[in-house]
């Protein structure tokens with residue numbers, strides 16, 4: 001289903017509620033530092049489960065003890081939409097259980 005890109009004002013208002021997330025013009029991004037490689041891997045798996053549930057997927061990068069994600073809506077021409085914020089908010093909600101946030 002098509003989804004409209006958010007305006008700059010909408011993005012700024014939503015970002016104000018998501019400390020740690022940034023907007024680069026086309027994507028939302030955040031990185032997390034974990035206590036170990038396995039902890040970081042577990043966070044990646046948890047995010048992947050949420051992404052499948054939402055049918056919306058970020059680019060996820062697993063480092064030694066870091067997880068970085070960037071998300072944009074491909075079906076909106078690579079712009080930021082409500083779907084990106086919905087994913088970011090779900091990730092923020094699950095991150096504290098992994099020892100970050």
Ligand SMILES: C[C@H](O)[C@H](O)[C@H]1CNC2=NC(N)=NC(=O)C2=N1
Nearest residue numbers: 055056057058072073074075076
């Ligand atoms: C068919 C499936 O619903 C689409 O390809 C979904 C899957 N995940 C997606 N993820 C993102 N980030 N953008 C999309 O447009 C998108 N589309």
